[in-house]
Amino acid sequence: TVTLTTTISEALDIFSNQGCRHLQVLSAGKLIGLISAGDVNRWLADMHRAEAEQLKDYISGGFPA
Numbered sequence: 001t002v003t004l005t006t007t008i009s010e011a012l013d014i015f016s017n018q019g020c021r022h023l024q025v026l027s028a029g030k031l032i033g034l035i036s037a038g039d040v041n042r043w044l045a046d047m048h049r050a051e052a053e054q055l056k057d058y059i060s061g062g063f064p065a
Helices: 008-018 037-059
Strands: 022-027 030-036
Touching (some): 008 037
């Protein structure tokens, strides 16, 4: 299980080390949701894509100085 304060890195470690594909998300000991390895990977891909776009804009002068 994970909590709302579990980092992405910690969740990835759990997925990798435990060989599971889904984690229960708990808050105050109660189940509030599920997160899958696919959810985390999709989020990471979106973050990397957004970062690449920002860097591309910066390099091409898209951001004001």
